[in-house]
Amino acid sequence: MNDQITTPGSIGQETTTINLGPTHPATHGVFQNILQLDGEKIVDSVSTIGYIHRAFEKIAERRPLYQITPLTDRLNYCSSPINNMGWHIACEKLLGLELPKRVDYMRIIIMELARISDHLICNSIVGVDSGAYTGFLYLMQSREHIYEIYEEICGSRLTTTIGRIGGFERNFTPVAWQKLEKFLDEKTGFPYKLREFENLFTRNRIFMDRTKHVGPISAERALNYGFTGPNLRAAGVDYDVRNHTPYSSYEEFDFTIPVGSTGDCYDRFLVRNQEMWQSISLINQALAKVKEFKGKDAEVYHADAPMYYLPPKADVYTKMEALIYHFKIVMGETEMPIGEVYSSVEGGNGELGFYLISDGGRTPYRLQFRRPCFIYYQAFAELVKGSMLSDAIITMSSLNLIAGEMDG
Amino acid sequence: MSRPVQFNNTVKFEGIPEGYMGEGFMATNFEKVVGLARKNSIWPLPFATSCCGIEFMATMASHYDLARFGSERVGFSPRQCDLLMVMGTIAKKMGPVVKQVYLQMAEPRWVIAVGACASSGGIFDSYSVLQGIDQVIPVDVYVPGCPPRPEAILDGYMKIQDLVASESLRRRTSPHYEDLLNSYGIQ
Amino acid sequence: MALTNETIRTRLTEKFGDVLTEWAEPYNMLTFTAPAELNLKVMQFLFDDPQMKFIFLTSLCGVHYPDRTNEEIGVVYHMHNLEDNVRLRFKVFVPVTKPDVFSATALFQAANFLERETYDYYGVNFLGHPNLIRILNVDEMDYFPMRKEFPLEDQSRIDKDDAMFGRSNTLSEGARLQNSDQTNN
Numbered sequence: 001m002n003d004q005i006t007t008p009g010s011i012g013q014e015t016t017t018i019n020l021g022p023t024h025p026a027t028h029g030v031f032q033n034i035l036q037l038d039g040e041k042i043v044d045s046v047s048t049i050g051y052i053h054r055a056f057e058k059i060a061e062r063r064p065l066y067q068i069t070p071l072t073d074r075l076n077y078c079s080s081p082i083n084n085m086g087w088h089i090a091c092e093k094l095l096g097l098e099l100p101k102r103v104d105y106m107r108i109i110i111m112e113l114a115r116i117s118d119h120l121i122c123n124s125i126v127g128v129d130s131g132a133y134t135g136f137l138y139l140m141q142s143r144e145h146i147y148e149i150y151e152e153i154c155g156s157r158l159t160t161t162i163g164r165i166g167g168f169e170r171n172f173t174p175v176a177w178q179k180l181e182k183f184l185d186e187k188t189g190f191p192y193k194l195r196e197f198e199n200l201f202t203r204n205r206i207f208m209d210r211t212k213h214v215g216p217i218s219a220e221r222a223l224n225y226g227f228t229g230p231n232l233r234a235a236g237v238d239y240d241v242r243n244h245t246p247y248s249s250y251e252e253f254d255f256t257i258p259v260g261s262t263g264d265c266y267d268r269f270l271v272r273n274q275e276m277w278q279s280i281s282l283i284n285q286a287l288a289k290v291k292e293f294k295g296k297d298a299e300v301y302h303a304d305a306p307m308y309y310l311p312p313k314a315d316v317y318t319k320m321e322a323l324i325y326h327f328k329i330v331m332g333e334t335e336m337p338i339g340e341v342y343s344s345v346e347g348g349n350g351e352l353g354f355y356l357i358s359d360g361g362r363t364p365y366r367l368q369f370r371r372p373c374f375i376y377y378q379a380f381a382e383l384v385k386g387s388m389l390s391d392a393i394i395t396m397s398s399l400n401l402i403a404g405e406m407d408g
Numbered sequence: 409m410s411r412p413v414q415f416n417n418t419v420k421f422e423g424i425p426e427g428y429m430g431e432g433f434m435a436t437n438f439e440k441v442v443g444l445a446r447k448n449s450i451w452p453l454p455f456a457t458s459c460c461g462i463e464f465m466a467t468m469a470s471h472y473d474l475a476r477f478g479s480e481r482v483g484f485s486p487r488q489c490d491l492l493m494v495m496g497t498i499a500k501k502m503g504p505v506v507k508q509v510y511l512q513m514a515e516p517r518w519v520i521a522v523g524a525c526a527s528s529g530g531i532f533d534s535y536s537v538l539q540g541i542d543q544v545i546p547v548d549v550y551v552p553g554c555p556p557r558p559e560a561i562l563d564g565y566m567k568i569q570d571l572v573a574s575e576s577l578r579r580r581t582s583p584h585y586e587d588l589l590n591s592y593g594i595q
Numbered sequence: 596m597a598l599t600n601e602t603i604r605t606r607l608t609e610k611f612g613d614v615l616t617e618w619a620e621p622y623n624m625l626t627f628t629a630p631a632e633l634n635l636k637v638m639q640f641l642f643d644d645p646q647m648k649f650i651f652l653t654s655l656c657g658v659h660y661p662d663r664t665n666e667e668i669g670v671v672y673h674m675h676n677l678e679d680n681v682r683l684r685f686k687v688f689v690p691v692t693k694p695d696v697f698s699a700t701a702l703f704q705a706a707n708f709l710e711r712e713t714y715d716y717y718g719v720n721f722l723g724h725p726n727l728i729r730i731l732n733v734d735e736m737d738y739f740p741m742r743k744e745f746p747l748e749d750q751s752r753i754d755k756d757d758a759m760f761g762r763s764n765t766l767s768e769g770a771r772l773q774n775s776d777q778t779n780n
Contacts, residue, residue, distance in 0.1 A: 536731075
């Protein structure tokens with residue numbers, strides 16, 4: 001009787017098929033996995049996505065460039081400022097705009113805040129799925145502080161549509177800078193909370209047992225599957241778009257890229273934690289650099305590109321050229337170059353790419369979003385094969401699968 | 409010697425239905441009592457599909473605590489829940505799933521459509537998005553916003569509480585309600 | 596010696612000759628077009644060659660140019676050499692009547708979902724794909740929505756007033772008149 005039990009979890013009899021359906025507390029977002037189980041061991045799995053397909057790429061063919069920013073918000077909605085900035089960087093590459101340094105530094109602050117916000121959700125949900133609800137409640141408070149900073153800058157909490165092609169819509173108010181410094185305070189702000197969270201989880205025996213050797217992937221397989229972002233770095237490859245093809249003046253900043261070794265859930269958790277520390281350091285550096293601008297330079301928050309950046313409203317009502325530019329931009333009659341550009345940024349989940357083909361018309365001819373979640377979700381079947389059902393749940397949440405980005 | 413009876417005067421009694429009170433008993437309208445009990449112990453099913461789901465997570469978290477309204481326990485099984493909170497875009501592929509989940513809920517059940525996408529399709533006027541979940545299931549409260557602030561979600565939730573408190577016990581078997589369900593193809 | 600666009604172009608023309616056309620370098624990314632039968636060979640060469648080392652498939656998507664007769668549907672591959680930090684893009688074009696392209700899943704596992712998505716959107720038939728079914732749209736859909744001839748909105752709606760949205764209403768107005776009891780007496 002005992003020799004029928006081959007490996008832990010399996011019962012050596014015929015398999016059962018269960019549906020980890022689109023609505024399930026563990027699937028954060030709607031995607032379906034049909035698992036074939038031998039006892040509790042997973043033999044095979046088939047994934048179905050598309051339950052939130054909103055046809056972004058088709059909608060984008062109908063909208064002028066500045067109207068596509070709200071669409072990009074809703075890709076990886078946990079870190080929407082990164083998507084917005086990435087799209088603006090792609091447009092600026094197409095249009096050939098040069099940005100002043102201060103705008104670049106402000107963008108870096110916003111993007112790193114968004115990265116922290118994304119990793120906060122991912123790591124706290126890994127905790128929730130392994131049974132530890134406390135970390136989630138602690139870290140959601142920090143997310144509320146980040147939301148307050150976004151609200152001060154752009155008015156919205158989650159789907160921010162922050163920034164414009166060519167810079168920002170308004171200069172950051174003094175209140176925003178104050179909130180940012182309060183957030184970064186060593187003793188009472190986010191670094192203290194992050195250290196508290198790490199103390200709860202990183203050397204916690206139960207958490208380590210739940211996540212070590214769960215869902216590992218080797219570096220070659222990860223590269224073949226098109227992994228990017230923290231999942232690839234946990235497997236051992238130090239590919240980070242910020243370092244590799246720097247955008248928005250990242251080359252002037254000093255940051256390290258944390259890399260794991262086995263690519264299992266524990267490594268992914270650690271890599272994300274370390275990236276949050278790196279983000280804090282980047283924001284501090286950017287803040288110091290922004291403070292160096294004094295006087296007139298401190299008022300710069302957008303590029304000098306009247307063809308693509310809306311003029312101030314007071315000018316629109318009084319000056320002729322401003323009125324004409326305003327009309328042309330809003331009606332979509334500005335000159336669009338004919339060409340194709342591929343530009344990518346380091347999103348919360350990896351390389352978020354925008355492939356934009358413009359035919360000179362008002363709207364893009366073709367816009368493809370290279371969505372990291374969509375591409376690395378294919379590896380899920382391989383990651384969970386042979387592990388147990390509860391390991392599949394942890395793997396799913398540690399991969400940070402955001403359904404909005406997967407289906408697009 | 410018995411201890412004298414003490415009344416706790418500092419607790420404010422809110423929301424007790426009007427009725428006739430006497431020594432050790434209270435006579436009131438049964439519907440009102442049931443409504444009071446139900447409205448303060450709703451078990452929601454968070455059907456979170458996209459961005460509104462993240463705002464719901466913020467509502468559940470400690471800052472905008474939903475648990476103080478009685479929803480400490482969010483359930484994920486429709487058989488055990490009263491309130492279906494649909495948060496996020498529902499694509500046409502997902503429509504049958506929403507209907508399945510709604511059918512599995514036991515009466516009395518309420519539905520709240522959180523967000524612009526669940527109410528009317530939102531900014532996604534495309535071939536693949538269901539333009540509002542009221543195309544497939546009857547909805548009680550719509551919360552607009554993209555995404556609505558947690559305060560707005562709580563406001564919608566409080567309106568559901570008003571509906572729950574004031575609902576007649578005979579509503580679910582009335583012909584009016586059956587006509588409503590039949591118009592959606594639900595028996 | 597660092598890998599430059601010039602070197603890649605020279606090596607590719609040495610290996611494949613004149614079949615690679617439409618060379619361009621928009622925004623410093625080398626772009627070329629290959630005939631549809633050779634897409635796997637080009638990718639294999641770029642993958643295996645010790646100087647090329649394009650081991651990462653960044654993205655794969657489709658494009659529809661209704662005006663290019665006999666070459667309407669295009670598949671665009673973006674590849675990346677991580678060591679030397681060089682990207683390139685190449686396209687293959689196939690006619691819309693017979694959109695057959697060899698599948699790259701044997702070489703890159705990343706191409707699996709990407710090719711399903713391209714099939715879903717444009718109808719490109721990837722030969723050799725392990726599971727070529729629709730991925731994002733409903734399974735019962737019988738047309739390929741991203742092709743230029745199909746509209747964005749759902750045409751069978753009757754509850755939305757297209758006139759208010761600046762759209763010429765075709766089916767919705769007709770459907771509304773059919774459904775209502777008004778007749779032109």
